[in-house]
Amino acid sequence: MAMEDLNLDAYWMPFTAKRYFEAHPERRILARAEGAYYWTEDGHKLYDGLSGLWCCGLGHRHPKIVDAVKKQLDTLDYGTAFQMGHAPAFTLAERIADMAPDGFSKVFFCNSGSEAVDTALKISLAYHRIRGDAARTRLIGREKGYHGVGFAGISVGGMVANRKMYSSSMLAGVDHLPHTHKLEKMAFSRGEPDWGAHLADELIRLVQLHDASTIAAVIVEPMQGSAGVIVPPKGYLKRLRELCTQYGILLIFDEVICGFGRMGAPFAAQHYDVKPDLITFAKGVNNGMVPMGGVIVTDEIYKAFMTGPEHAVEFFHGYTYSGHPLAVAAAHATLDILEEEDIYARANDLSQVLEEAVHGLKGEPNVIDIRNCRLAAAVEFAPIEGRPGYRALRVFEEGLKRGVLFRFTGDIIAMGPPMISTPDEITRMADVLADAIRAAG
């Protein structure tokens, strides 16, 4: 379709400044994708610097995933999700549980990261109640945390822009740990910052304030992706684990971005060698081809739900599209590729290239921090006085003109390149970023 014939009016777009979009639609209407690239309706080729929205790490339209989805359509399109199931959903749950750290053995399916977060929080509350600990209802999130856009997710989340319109309607009994993004202490760290592990001890303050007997769970992203790749300080997650264990609080790792390869391991839990009690996932589980999310739990949590009267529904929760056959088929193919194409090793190798390339941008105009965490990285800029976020938007625009799609959030440019990229593509992305930064001024 010719760009001029496209009416942009009716589609109220997610997380998009629509008036700005309508004024600048150039290079923004996607026509097709393959591997690490998009092509736009107006004929531009873009390197996909964020793997979709962190979800297409194996590249777009991977032929094995495409084939699996097509094949699934020949047998079962949709399968009633309640009181019924189809075989591949059971085998997928088993495969995902096997990829998780020891002790994780059960998987609940849903359709997005937001739903996964809702599900994990509900499991946590119900778990304590089933065990006779009904006073444990308080949830602890973290400043700058992103856990999707449901009311639960924005409540435990710590993104002010996502919360401010709904302040009186959020979940009650939620508190937040401080974020770990202190530029004056950690700017330009390579990988995990040395400073900041002690910030986990803020949980002790919350325990003293509320009493441990009222706290159900702590939820954190091991690496905070949406806030602009905020990397956990060395030892921080381990300390959080120790404290949660000490106070009988469940620890949830929201691995919607980290899971399925980007950390050079199946999950961040393995990369950081810290075992939470629940893991949420979405995005990379099936390479973004069909919406899917889920929660992995330990045997111990699951067993608590199996102690009630037989024939009752043990966990009264689910979605029409839980374990959707197309999503499941795409996920099986994705897990095959992760194994067969040695993706963790590739992600690890590329992450060295990414680290060198992005830290080479130190000294470019207005760059005040550069961060990296395995195959994720971010560059932060000094804001323009009175126009927060505008500098990164300009860099994003200049990137588009030069054929690279970055993600901007606040005054930060984030990168999460496809794991199937070549080293040259990663260095070229960083070169384009350098040019875009200079052009943006």
Ligand code: PMP
């Ligand atoms: N949790 C985390 C850590 C995320 O990064 C995201 C999405 N970026 C979500 C939850 C929400 O996922 P979705 O957009 O699929 O609802």
